[in-house]
Amino acid sequence: MNAYAAKGRIDMNCDLGEGYGAYTIGRDSELLxxxxxxxxxxxxxxxxxxxxxxxxxLCLEQExxxxxxxxxxxxxxxxxxxxxxxxxxxxELTLYQIGALHAFLRxxxxxLHHVKPHGALYNMAARETKLARAIAAAVHRFxxxxxxxxxSGSELIKAGQHFGLETVSEVFADRHYRSDxxxxxxxxxxxxxxxxxxxxxxxxxxxxTGTVTTKDSSIIMLEAETVCIHGDSPHAATLAAALRSAxxxxxIRVSAP
Numbered sequence: 001m002n003a004y005a006a007k008g009r010i011d012m013n014c015d016l017g018e019g020y021g022a023y024t025i026g027r028d029s030e031l032l033x034x035x036x037x038x039x040x041x042x043x044x045x046x047x048x049x050x051x052x053x054x055x056x057x058l059c060l061e062q063e064x065x066x067x068x069x070x071x072x073x074x075x076x077x078x079x080x081x082x083x084x085x086x087x088x089x090x091x092e093l094t095l096y097q098i099g100a101l102h103a104f105l106r107x108x109x110x111x112l113h114h115v116k117p118h119g120a121l122y123n124m125a126a127r128e129t130k131l132a133r134a135i136a137a138a139v140h141r142f143x144x145x146x147x148x149x150x151x152s153g154s155e156l157i158k159a160g161q162h163f164g165l166e167t168v169s170e171v172f173a174d175r176h177y178r179s180d181x182x183x184x185x186x187x188x189x190x191x192x193x194x195x196x197x198x199x200x201x202x203x204x205x206x207x208x209t210g211t212v213t214t215k216d217s218s219i220i221m222l223e224a225e226t227v228c229i230h231g232d233s234p235h236a237a238t239l240a241a242a243l244r245s246a247x248x249x250x251x252i253r254v255s256a257p
Contacts, residue, residue, distance in 0.1 A: 014228070015039045027237055030236075078232075079118050095138040170225070179215075208250065
């Protein structure tokens with residue numbers, strides 16, 4: 001059992017505030033009763049000033065910890081298409097988006113809890129050391145007390161530790177893993193887990209044993225400190241409810257790190 005689960009605790013996080021303008025994506029208010037931390041889009045891959053303000057207030061009402069969810073500047077692709085950016089650009093777009101969300105929290109007399117990159121930026125930082133260090137440097141220079149969420153065992157977690165940040169190793173309920181610990185890409189058939197029962201079973205395995213069964217049926221080690229629920233999934237709220245119920249039945253306390 002990994003160290004965090006051994007304490008009888010796990011965080012449940014979700015990606016929120018991913019609509020913009022006249023477009024609504026996800027059912028944020030339905031998800032919030034079940035999660036303990038939220039990653040709010042900061043205007044690049046999704047979100048806008050009105051959505052950010054509204055989502056911050058929703059999270060504060062539910063006493064959910066708030067993190068910035070910086071993504072690539074690609075609204076049309078929802079930040080899930082990789083763009084060729086330099087480490088300097090990764091640093092700048094991360095810092096810019098953290099600052100935007102921070103403004104809304106400060107206006108409410110609250111502070112940011114963490115930073116978690118979104119989509120393609122997250123996956124690029126998971127494997128590319130220079131990009132990961134640029135993102136971690138932006139977080140550290142903005143506020144070294146912020147937590148950095150990243151894929152378990154990834155370059156982003158290593159980069160956060162390099163800068164002395166508190167890192168939170170993330171696992172996914174609704175995604176299959178490859179044998180190298182990376183997530184199977186969404187373009188790959190079967191990468192997204194459609195079955196609620198399979199997703200819940202995968203999380204219970206990860207939290208209780210510190211392992212996951214990959215797409216090729218091998219078993220690998222990982223650290224599970226927070227579990228992600230994708231807010232744009234049509235069944236996100238029902239999965240979150242089922243997962244929280246299963247974790248609590250297993251006597252795992254769900255709380256933010």
